[in-house]
Amino acid sequence: METVRLKVITIVAEAILEERLTADLKELGAAGFTISEARGEGSVGRRTMDWETQNLRFEVLVAESVARRILERLAADYFPHYATVAWVADAEVVRGEKYLGR
Amino acid sequence: METVRLKVITIVAEAILEERLTADLKELGAAGFTISEARGEGSVGRRTMDWETQNLRFEVLVAESVARRILERLAADYFPHYATVAWVADAEVVRGEKYLGR
């Protein structure tokens, strides 16, 4: 079966950022995303920060160029201000061409 | 430590498909799976579809041959009819031989 190599970005962010982040993801070319509820604990700099606030875990399947743009937006507008975590992994997708439109 | 290279398939599908999809996964050789609740938004063709219905996110750890069979089943029986998303990634597993039995 023919598959396409894409990237999956996982973003964990505070729930209050949902509207803003989903608007950014769409603007940057994401054709869709999956959201699940999460909580976490992490450290920012030398300070330990418990995120006992509600977090959301976003998964976004995109072409590599879109992944780059999303990471750049996160680095510029989110990481400096919010306890946000993001990572990118390789994903093999059937019918992946529908994610490559933009 | 000895590890085995497997595939992890992530499938996001409508909650009403749970029974059918888990039966298919077992039939095709999956030894187990993890389910969490999710919601999403995506586009199918030119039409934007909000999946405000409850979705489930399945993760299935399998040998590559089983991953192929699962993707083929999804492409044949699910993608044409349901707002289903699936992707495959590499995973390194300890005691992975227990996933290779079928």
Add this chain to the structure above:
Amino acid sequence: METVRLKVITIVAEAILEERLTADLKELGAAGFTISEARGEGSVGRRTMDWETQNLRFEVLVAESVARRILERLAADYFPHYATVAWVADAEVVRGEKYLGR
């Protein structure tokens, strides 16, 4: 944009193990983790075990050396006693150096 190659470990374990497992993850060098609720079904040896108990899905972003230590701990102290599943994948992270401190 500069990124760092890390590992993401996904662990699915019974909810009652949360306190012990998070303590172990921190002790072994994890700077943070994300937890979401999950349920699953799997087989252990020849016996099929439905985990209808509440499970948690942990995601931990770590350097490869820390990933090894976590897998070793899981193999020694968790897998023999609990229905625990764990796998490791590659992840590309912006500002990943904050995960490499230990």
